[in-house]
Amino acid sequence: MEKKDIIMCRCEDVTLEDLHKKIDEGYETFEDLKRLLRIGMGPCQANTCGILIQKELAKYLDKKIENVKTHHSRPMIQGISLEKINKEIKK
Amino acid sequence: MKKNICIIGAGISGMSIAYHLAIQGVKDILVIDKGYFTNGATGRCGAGVRQQWQTKMNCLLAKMSMEFFEKANEILDYDDDVELKQEGYLILATTIEEENQFKKNVILQNRLGIPSKVVNRKEALEIVPHLNPDSFLSATFCKTDGHLNPFKMTEAFYKACLRLGVEFHFFEEVKDLEVNDHKVNKVITDKEIYDVSVCINAAGGYASEIGKMADIDIPVFSENHEILATEPVEPMQGPMVMSFSKNIYCQQVPHGAFLIGRSNFNALPSHDMSSSWEFLDEMSQTVCDIMPKIGKLNIVRQWGGSYNMSKDHQPIISKSIELDNFYMACGFSGHGFMLAPMTGLLISELVLGQKPVLNIETLSIKRFLNDKKINIEKSVV
Numbered sequence: 001m002e003k004k005d006i007i008m009c010r011c012e013d014v015t016l017e018d019l020h021k022k023i024d025e026g027y028e029t030f031e032d033l034k035r036l037l038r039i040g041m042g043p044c045q046a047n048t049c050g051i052l053i054q055k056e057l058a059k060y061l062d063k064k065i066e067n068v069k070t071h072h073s074r075p076m077i078q079g080i081s082l083e084k085i086n087k088e089i090k091k
Numbered sequence: 092m093k094k095n096i097c098i099i100g101a102g103i104s105g106m107s108i109a110y111h112l113a114i115q116g117v118k119d120i121l122v123i124d125k126g127y128f129t130n131g132a133t134g135r136c137g138a139g140v141r142q143q144w145q146t147k148m149n150c151l152l153a154k155m156s157m158e159f160f161e162k163a164n165e166i167l168d169y170d171d172d173v174e175l176k177q178e179g180y181l182i183l184a185t186t187i188e189e190e191n192q193f194k195k196n197v198i199l200q201n202r203l204g205i206p207s208k209v210v211n212r213k214e215a216l217e218i219v220p221h222l223n224p225d226s227f228l229s230a231t232f233c234k235t236d237g238h239l240n241p242f243k244m245t246e247a248f249y250k251a252c253l254r255l256g257v258e259f260h261f262f263e264e265v266k267d268l269e270v271n272d273h274k275v276n277k278v279i280t281d282k283e284i285y286d287v288s289v290c291i292n293a294a295g296g297y298a299s300e301i302g303k304m305a306d307i308d309i310p311v312f313s314e315n316h317e318i319l320a321t322e323p324v325e326p327m328q329g330p331m332v333m334s335f336s337k338n339i340y341c342q343q344v345p346h347g348a349f350l351i352g353r354s355n356f357n358a359l360p361s362h363d364m365s366s367s368w369e370f371l372d373e374m375s376q377t378v379c380d381i382m383p384k385i386g387k388l389n390i391v392r393q394w395g396g397s398y399n400m401s402k403d404h405q406p407i408i409s410k411s412i413e414l415d416n417f418y419m420a421c422g423f424s425g426h427g428f429m430l431a432p433m434t435g436l437l438i439s440e441l442v443l444g445q446k447p448v449l450n451i452e453t454l455s456i457k458r459f460l461n462d463k464k465i466n467i468e469k470s471v472v
Contacts, residue, residue: 032128035242038346043322043391075366079322079389085375086386 008056009049011042019053023060030054030071040071043079095119096442097278097287099265099301102133103241103428104420105293106248107435110167113255115439120257123280125264129245131295133428135364135396137318137340137352139331140429141180141236142205145196145470148453149405149426150203152433155449159432160239168254169247173240174345178329180236181210181218182470183227183381185336193231196470200233207233219332221384227334236331238344241428248431265294268304274416275305289442291418293434296362296397298421307413310459311422312360313397316352317370321388323347332382333472339377340472341385349385351378354472364395398425404468406430408437408454418442419456424471 003017014037022033030053033039039053040046046053050070058065096112098105101124109122124130140160142153159166163173184190193209200207208231215230216222249259260282268290269277275290292309294301302309324347331342341351353374355367371393379386401407401422411417418441420427420434427434433449440447458464 027128029127031130035129035134036246041320041392043389045392074392074394076390076392079391081387081389082321082375082378083383083386085371086379089372089376 008052009037009039009042011044011049012038014039014049016056019056020060023057028057028061030057030069034071045073046071092283092285094121094285094287096121096289096291097285098122098291098293099278100124100131100293100295101259101261102129102131102293102295103245103248103431104295104423104434105291106245106252107431108291108293108420108438109252109257110248110255111435111439112442113252113257115443117443118256121260121285122252122257123260123263123265123278125262127261128249129242132397132399133241133245133295135318135394136241136428137342137350138238138241138344139180139236139340139342140175140239141233141331143180143182143196143200143207143231143233143236143470144468145192146405146466146468147199147203148451149468150200150205151449152406152430154203154205156430156432157235160244163244163247167247167251169250171243171246173244173247175237175239176345177235177237179218179232179234180331180333181215182231183215183332183334183337184229184231185227185334187228189336190229192469193229197231205233206235207231218330219328221327221382222332223381223383226337226381232330238331238342239429240344265301265304268301270305270414273414275414289416289418291420291438291442293420295421295427296399298399298419302419305411305414305417307411307417309407309419309421309456311399311401311407313362314358314360314400315363315365315395316354316358316398316425317366317393317395318350318352319371319374319390319393321349321351321385322391324388334381335470335472337377337381338472339374339381341378341382348391349388351385352472353377362397364397366393366395399427400424402459402462403465404471405466406434406454407456408434408451409456410441412457424468426471
């Protein structure tokens, strides 16, 4: 299968080809790649792509997986509408 | 190790300073950052670029920076797109005092060539139809304000700097500065000691700490400001909607998500960048009041970032009073991203001893020696 057809982050449609291109440009951490490719910024918040990208970074950079940090997790755990929060406050 | 110029901080300001020095032929520039690419305030900002300010200097810095952003892809020969979207900023007036002040602001802005205008409620609703008409009195609108991708704009500067030979050290932390004979002679990091000719403090939230390392007092402090991003949806809002009195800014970015942020008036000076439930509570109430339709969107993520505040909410772009080779670009009070091109140009002019394109006396750190000289910028969230 070609790199351009392998989806690494399905929330933001990022392929293996996109990932390798950015690593080749010198960005080597998950946090760098997150900001430039939007990996981990979608609704799943890297719950799906996190481990895939960590493994790929380790393989591509020839590092041990434990030496490749994943991203800093941020709230929310699950999406919730602003309106629902507002209704709960009013109760 | 010997280095000509050492810039502390690889956020948008540090990158722009490095670029503007390098493009003028300055060699041997090193930029040091303690974290990864855009890990500080730049990478956490609300991605807005506006020219509607209350002080003349902020208006000029923003206008001249916007002229740069409009051509940034070409000037920096960027292989991607900085995603400038000029669909305006709509700033809501919700009190009579604000209405009166905004009228004065627009006169000043127009005089300086900024195409802002006062719009009544009906006109504002034509620009953003989903506004709650009962939540504001009138507004001001500038069609050339808008959105810019902070990551890509920074990358555009970064790649141009690399081509010009600027050296970057990420994940390297400045631990101390050695001062001798009114000069910073050495920059000491956790990895290396550099002998430097010029040292530039562009450390954002840590500008005051870097100043202390050189035994100088920079009157700035850091403050946590929070923001959230919603799920992406089809385009439904062109301009940034902003209200100082209701404490909100809200814009749909080209990706489709809404970025919505506000200030916490109870925040104490600190380097805290955590997220709070109080922010979500307050924000959901404000959004549902002003733009009920946006209230239906799901929040995907929230985060905090650091505003480096100055007393008058205007930047310090200045040479040090005490040291001959120490310069600072800090205290942007949450707006360093949108002023970065001018920050870089002005600091490069100070370093090279050229006459600055703007008279920047009011941005000098000297203004704080006599507080009567300061003119507070109130158009901030």
